[in-house]
Amino acid sequence: MARAGLGPGWRCLFANDFDPRKAAAYRANWGGAEMRVGDIHDLTAGDLPAAGPAGAACDLAWASFPCQDLSLAGGGAGLGGTRSGAFWGFWSLMAGLRDDGRPPRLLVLENVGGALTARGGADFEALCGALERLGYAFGALTLDAVHFLPQSRPRVFFVAAREEAAAGLHGPGPQAWTVSDGLRRAQARLPGSLARHWRWWRLPEPGPRSRSLADILQDSPNDAAWHAPEQTSRLLDLMTPAHRAKVAAAQAAGRRVVGTLYRRTRPDGSGARAQRAEVRFDGVAGCLRTASGGSSRQTILLVEGERIRSRLLSAREAARLMGLPDSYQLPAGYTDAYHLAGDGLAVPVVAHLREHLLEPLLGLGRPMQPAIAAE
Incomplete structure (x- = not known):
């Protein structure tokens, strides 16, 4: 690069x-x-x-x-x-x-x-x-x-x-x-x-900057299928009230809103640590990481009123976030390409x-x- x-x-x-x-x-x-x-x-x-x-x-x-x-x-x-x-x-x-x-x-x-x-x-x-x-x-x-x-x-x-x-x-x-x-x-x-x-x-x-997060998304990437509703619900359940409020605000916006989400380990208030899902809706993705596990891969959250969908960021979308053209040849495997x-x-x-x-x-x-x- x-x-x-x-x-x-x-x-x-x-x-x-x-x-x-x-x-x-x-x-x-x-x-x-x-x-x-x-x-x-x-x-x-x-x-x-x-x-x-x-x-x-x-x-x-x-x-x-x-x-x-x-x-x-x-x-x-x-x-x-x-x-x-x-x-x-x-x-x-x-x-x-x-x-x-x-x-x-x-x-x-x-x-x-x-x-x-x-x-x-x-x-x-x-x-x-x-x-x-x-x-x-x-x-x-x-x-x-x-x-x-x-x-x-x-x-x-x-x-x-x-x-x-x-x-x-x-x-x-x-x-x-x-x-x-x-x-x-x-x-x-x-x-x-x-x-x-x-x-x-x-x-x-x-x-x-001329492009937002929504501009780099693929319609139906073949390496990042939309999650089942139960998977999306589990992500929402991992959110703190502050992040659930962000989702509610996106739902109330009256338009299609795209966000990104990472799972992180945070203090749970009782001295232990718990996994949390943290979302942002500012038109910017979080910093890409090297994919070594599920939590290191960024998730797309698409909010359209009451309908909320989620999926992993695709490898091509990750490449676009790095400024690589679509003509750039990525490794065939998702993990290698995302890495x-x-x-x-x-x-x-x-x-x-x-x-x-x-x-x-x-x-x-x-x-x-x-x-x-x-x-």
């Missing part, structure tokens, strides 16, 4: 993923010559091709590394965990390219908001320190896909550049729409040795970064050079 967002002006020289199912989806859409399946820790800089004659450096290396050890749902291992620790494999590759005299001109790291707070902020400082040791100036942005797509999906993007940015690409302070309070606090805790290399990158705010979407990048967010920051950092008007993508 990084490749989709970068667009046809970029050429990918190398891609890597540990998951053969994701690699198969990549090959189905892009071809497979540059895809290497395996653990990033097993790669060396020698595996990464040069961008041109005489060992030319590539323009960009992109790393969307696993988030589980950084997320609230993870075990708190942070960058020392077996999954999110894949970042250090990527870092070793970049250090190898530097030592070969061909460091990428730009680096992008993408992860969840937990990257700002994991281990009390120590992992954020470690990421910044790692970029500084590679010889980059760096900054971060917190971008929510909701500005572009009907999905609430905040993510952190570190952008690092080896060359000084042109005027206007960074400023003396943060922008409101690209910097969360968590990022402000994390940056304020950086020691002076790292703060000197920090850049507050600037992006134009996008225009109004691919839930673990991916919002394509228009990448495109916005590419157009307004990455390409200007490389120099507007010149032909784009090859990129390396590592996911």
Whole structure:
């Protein structure tokens, strides 16, 4: 999805993923010559091709590394965990390219908001320190896909550049729409040795979002049949009074209202925990997750007066929520397709970064050079 967002002006020289199912989806859409399946820790800089004659450096290396050890749902291992620790494999590759005299001109790291707070902020400082040791100036942005797509999906993007940015690409302070309070606090805790290399990158705010949740729905998806009435009733029974009131308001609206629902485990008021169904009717889907069980899959709730129906979000609808076109080939199985979407990048967010920051950092008007993508 990084490749989709970068667009046809970029050429990918190398891609890597540990998951053969994701690699198969990549090959189905892009071809497979540059895809290497395996653990990033097993790669060396020698595996990464040069961008041109005489060992030319590539323009960009992109790393969307696993988030589980950084997320609230993870075990708190942070960058020392077996999954999110894949970042250090990527870092070793970049250090190898530097030592070969061909460091990428730009680096992008993408992860969840937990990257700002994991281990009390120590992992954020470690990421910044790692970029500084590679010889980059760096900054971060917190971008929510909701500005572009009907999905609430905040993510952190570190952008690092080896060359000084042109005027206007960074400023003396943060922008409101690209910097969360968590990022402000994390940056304020950086020691002076790292703060000197920090850049507050600037992006134009996008225009109004053109699509709502209702616009991406399929009429009758073959992989997400409507639930039996009893299943819908069970979901309604899992709601607290506040969420049942949302449903009642949707029923009273006098029109077709589309919402999304997740099942979550919440305190039940007696010291125990209970499963709850939480619904939203704001025209936006909740953040897609990687599907590992029924509660991790998002449910569509369709309210038409007294009639209420429910079903799982289809795989194609999940792909649309990530900004993928319907021509994008998804894995055949529902779980694999939904997992691919839930673990991916919002394509228009990448495109916005590419157009307004990455390409200007490389120099507007010149032909784009090859990129390396590592996911």
